[in-house]
Amino acid sequence: MEAQYWWIIGGVLFVLLNTAAGLIWLERRMLALWQDRYGPNRAGPFGILIVLADTLKLFFKEDWIPPFADKVVFVFAPAVVVASVLMAFAVVPFGPGIVVADMNIGVLFFLAMSSLGVYSIVLGGWASNNKYALLGAMRGASQMISYEVFMGLALMGPVILSGTFNLSGIVEAQRGMWYIFPQLLGFVIFFIAGIAETHRLPFDIPEAESELVAGFHSEYSGMKFGMFFIGEYLGITLISSMIVTLYFGGWLGPAFLPGVIWFVLKTFVFIMVFILLRASMPRPRYDQLMEYGWKVLFPLSLLNLLGTAAVKLFIDK
Amino acid sequence: MGTAFYIAAAVAVLSTIMVITRYNIMHALLYFNVSMLSVAVVFYLYGAPFMAALELIVYAGAIMVLIIFFVMMLNLGSQTAGEERSWMTPGVWIGPSVLCLVLLAELVYLMVQPADTGAEIKVVDPKEVGKSLFGPYMLAVELAGMLLMAGIVGAYHLGRQKKKIVHRFLENSPS
Numbered sequence: 001m002e003a004q005y006w007w008i009i010g011g012v013l014f015v016l017l018n019t020a021a022g023l024i025w026l027e028r029r030m031l032a033l034w035q036d037r038y039g040p041n042r043a044g045p046f047g048i049l050i051v052l053a054d055t056l057k058l059f060f061k062e063d064w065i066p067p068f069a070d071k072v073v074f075v076f077a078p079a080v081v082v083a084s085v086l087m088a089f090a091v092v093p094f095g096p097g098i099v100v101a102d103m104n105i106g107v108l109f110f111l112a113m114s115s116l117g118v119y120s121i122v123l124g125g126w127a128s129n130n131k132y133a134l135l136g137a138m139r140g141a142s143q144m145i146s147y148e149v150f151m152g153l154a155l156m157g158p159v160i161l162s163g164t165f166n167l168s169g170i171v172e173a174q175r176g177m178w179y180i181f182p183q184l185l186g187f188v189i190f191f192i193a194g195i196a197e198t199h200r201l202p203f204d205i206p207e208a209e210s211e212l213v214a215g216f217h218s219e220y221s222g223m224k225f226g227m228f229f230i231g232e233y234l235g236i237t238l239i240s241s242m243i244v245t246l247y248f249g250g251w252l253g254p255a256f257l258p259g260v261i262w263f264v265l266k267t268f269v270f271i272m273v274f275i276l277l278r279a280s281m282p283r284p285r286y287d288q289l290m291e292y293g294w295k296v297l298f299p300l301s302l303l304n305l306l307g308t309a310a311v312k313l314f315i316d317k
Numbered sequence: 318m319g320t321a322f323y324i325a326a327a328v329a330v331l332s333t334i335m336v337i338t339r340y341n342i343m344h345a346l347l348y349f350n351v352s353m354l355s356v357a358v359v360f361y362l363y364g365a366p367f368m369a370a371l372e373l374i375v376y377a378g379a380i381m382v383l384i385i386f387f388v389m390m391l392n393l394g395s396q397t398a399g400e401e402r403s404w405m406t407p408g409v410w411i412g413p414s415v416l417c418l419v420l421l422a423e424l425v426y427l428m429v430q431p432a433d434t435g436a437e438i439k440v441v442d443p444k445e446v447g448k449s450l451f452g453p454y455m456l457a458v459e460l461a462g463m464l465l466m467a468g469i470v471g472a473y474h475l476g477r478q479k480k481k482i483v484h485r486f487l488e489n490s491p492s
Binding site for chain 1: 341
């Protein structure tokens with residue numbers, strides 16, 4: 001039991017960190033494909049060694065802390081995003097029995113960790129002591145706090161249907177039907193909130209490079225910037241695997257492949273959707289984003305919650 | 318279980334002391350956050366996982382972010398830290414320490430009393446929390462809902478804006 005446990009933790013960490021690194025290459029190749037060019041194709045087979053080159057480049061860059069920055073917080077901020085996302089993976093069931101912590105508050109734990117992730121942006125922007133970074137941090141904080149609300153409300157749909165906060169329990173409850181069918185609206189809201197939560201391209205307003213230099217990480221260089229970078233890819237992987245777990249039946253699938261493989265395949269489909277969104281969508285204005293959230297998504301998610309609860313009560317009666 | 322509790326409790330106490338003694342308000346707030354995280358660990362260890370999750374989501378994840386957000390906007394530099402330092406003279410500590418000593422004496426007195434029943438740790442799962450919230454404590458939930466509604470209406474009133482006309486060509490156009 002003990003040994004198996006450590007194997008799971010080690011395996012999950014190994015796979016996740018490699019996935020996050022591999023996504024650097026995957027994203028560039030895919031963006032290139034969708035924009036009708038080649039992308040990195042020189043180093044190694046299909047250019048996959050670009051990951052190594054990028055990492056080496058990051059390590060050899062000057063790791064500079066600006067003299068006007070708050071040093072401790074400046075160093076602490078990039079670690080928060082990676083740590084909180086990796087912690088959130090502790091509750092994700094990758095396959096039957098392959099989960100680090102099978103808690104009965106799994107969904108809430110995921111929400112808690114994603115809300116702690118806000119600190120990396122806020123602290124990074126504040127500690128840089130730079131007006132662009134501060135503006136980025138301000139936008140990031142308000143965007144992430146707002147979208148967390150709808151994310152939580154949308155998550156309650158699967159929770160009501162399955163009657164448990166435990167993610168393995170939610171997957172098991174989808175044996176008859178994936179929750180994408182009864183919870184289509186909830187899925188769409190969760191997906192949009194997930195993009196905003198990872199501040200990926202349609203909603204990358206905290207870093208908006210065409211107006212804010214690089215937003216909250218303007219002052220970061222070297223491996224500290226790398227941590228933000230890896231944190232973003234880990235965030236994409238986390239949101240994709242949560243979508244798969246909550247709405248697409250997690251590890252469930254036809255029996256000719258083991259559960260873990262199904263999970264990975266489904267997750268990669270959503271990672272691809274994230275990359276496709278980046279390749280195809282323009283960035284909205286900040287006030288448009290907030291209005292869209294509070295005036296459209298918020299009422300919709302409340303309606304979804306109300307409807308789901310009513311139908312569930314009706315059927316149970 | 319015991320070791321984990323003592324570690325979490327020690328972190329909570331130390332970080333709370335750091336909250337009080339920091340001159341830089343941002344650092345104080347961060348230590349306050351650490352203190353709340355460790356309290357969440359204590360909740361989790363003693364059979365209240367739901368409470369622990371709420372502590373993280375609501376206090377550490379939402380309220381503290383908002384407070385830090387406002388402090389960030391105030392742009393308190395090193396000058397404020399200096400002011401803070403000049404206020405924290407040793408004389409200031411006398412009053413609070415006397416009061417704390419009284420509390421500590423009470424705590425020690427209670428701890429040396431023979432333990433009464435040795436209550437078992439019972440894990441309260443989220444379902445039970447929900448049942449008691451919407452059962453015996455229904456009234457409190459409704460009252461909290463009304464309070465929040467008043468807050469939302471107030472926030473809407475304060476944040477309401479007149480429609481701004483951005484261009485003179487649009488002034489006479491039917492809206």
